Amino acid sequence: MNDITPEELKSRLEKGETLPLFDVREDWEYDESNIGAELLPLASIPLRLKELEPLKTKEVIVHCKSGSRSHQAKKYLSKQGFRQVRSLIGGIEAYLNNQK
Structure with missing residues (x-):
């Protein structure tokens, strides 16, 4: 699944x-x-995989500071069977900069 842009996430929230x-x-x-x-x-x-298990078939969005760690999280969760993991492009920095 494609990653999510700061604009799309902001709009949805x-x-x-x-x-x-x-x-x-x-x-x-x-x-x-x-x-x-x-x-x-x-x-x-x-x-915390057992706790996250109910989200395996749902869209899950992960973010970090700039996108590097969230990309790692996306890869790991995808390997564990999570089907719709999206990383916030540019991380929280891009999200917050987008609000200015």
Whole structure:
């Protein structure tokens, strides 16, 4: 599945869509700024697979600071059978810059 642009994500959130949206950065990064995603640090994903299992057939959006870690998360989750994982292109930096 194609990754998601900051514009598309912003539009969908503004419309009130409830999306499985995960921030794969570390706690301290999340505390500095977040866009309302659930914190799911990259290293914790293998430990939380059972909890994420109900999302295997749903669209799941992951983001990090610039897109590198979320791309890794997307690859890992896809290998675990998640069918619709999308990474936020450019990460939270692009999303926040898009709002200016």
